[in-house]
Amino acid sequence: MHELSIAGSLFDILQNIAKENxxxxIYKVTILAGRMRQIVPTAMEMAFTAVTAGSLAEGAKLEIEVVPIKMRCVSCSEEFSVWHNIYICPSCESAKLELLQGDELIVKNIEGED
Ligand SMILES: [Zn+2]
Known part of the structure; x- marks a missing residue:
């Protein structure tokens, strides 16, 4: 379950943000997770609950917004979304692709009180 290590890094980020502010x-955390990260929302919520237990983020609600995978073809510059893990340009069938989005893991928003 790699969600646990992701939740661990997320918790480190949260602690830093909490300290700075x-x-x-912390009541609520919204993250942007690229589809490439293959996060299973229920597993991620469980892991988040586990790592935040006893901390300032205990009981916080986690919202996950999944970012679709987008690629640009290096050969013909076509931009397209990737579904079902098919990494081939739909217009020229090249496999030389550049990732535009889909591997991010970003804390988008935090709600809490000081
Ligand atoms: Zn192409």
């Missing part, structure tokens, strides 16, 4: 309590 003097937050005493």
């Amino acid at each position: 003097n937050l005493k309590k």
